Amino acid sequence: MANDELSAGFTGTPTEPPTGVRKAAKTATDAVSREANAVVVGAADHPYTATGMALTVALAFAIGYVMGRSSVDSGRSYWR
Secondary structure, three states, X not given: OOOOOOOOOOOOOOOOOOOOHHHHHHXXXXXHHHHHHHHXXXXXXXXXXXXXXXXXXXXXXXXXXXXXXXXXXXXXXOOO
């Protein structure tokens, strides 16, 4: 009995290819994976450009945050 091969779970391939939502999700996942790989390769090829773009995006978010905070009426609190 100890020499018997144990097989648990589904070990084959599906009989039908994915359709509908499953196919769309797989296609979207593949596209995101390709784009992420392209970004990584581009950043590795041009490190100074990638650093400059990352700092530009961070600076833009910081400016947007400061402008958003300054436009809030500070005379009255929202929660009472």
